[in-house]
Amino acid sequence: QKEVEQNSGPLSVPEGAIASLNCTYSDRVSQSFFWYRQYSGKSPELIMSIYSNGDKEDGRFTAQLNKASQYVSLLIRDSQPSDSATYLCAVFSGTYKYIFGTGTRLKVLA
């Protein structure tokens, strides 16, 4: 079992729709969770961090964390073509080690 799992996609959504990206992790002691956006040929850009159960909203982005189910998700409202990228889920284990998933490729169709 991979430590951090994401569906590789591509996930295709029409412009203006809600994109839902999911991530599961295996280490129950994980403390901190991050979503990064990576455009092709570029480095990852931090877009959301979440540390406690529940929802965290920032503009069009909402991160959701459920530690009991070992599940974290990212919702993108009013999706735009410029949101088309690979979204990486990252988990901080508490032992100074960050584990990334392989990423979900999102395509927003105009």
Next chain:
Amino acid sequence: DAGVTQSPTHLIKTRGQQVTLRCSPKSGHDTVSWYQQALGQGPQFIFQYYEEEERQRGNFPDRFSGHQFPNYSSELNVNALLLGDSALYLCASSLQGVWEQYFGPGTRLTVT
């Protein structure tokens, strides 16, 4: 406010050679982590430096080594390069106790 910087941008080396990559952290950050990202994969954690010491390491051989300087900048050294070392090498910085990491633009290493 300067972000994370890395040099060089691109590098081409031959099998068996050695390479050094450099990273300067975001202003105010004191912790540097290095990652290897192969095409189509997520970043793989190599190691993290804090207070000039390596305090955590991923599943990478001893050919991969690093250093952190008193000004918090860091180097990644790779010896005896293999074709499989071709990848994007990413540096990320953070502040101790605040676990959000910010990435530099990366160094694209090609081993021929």
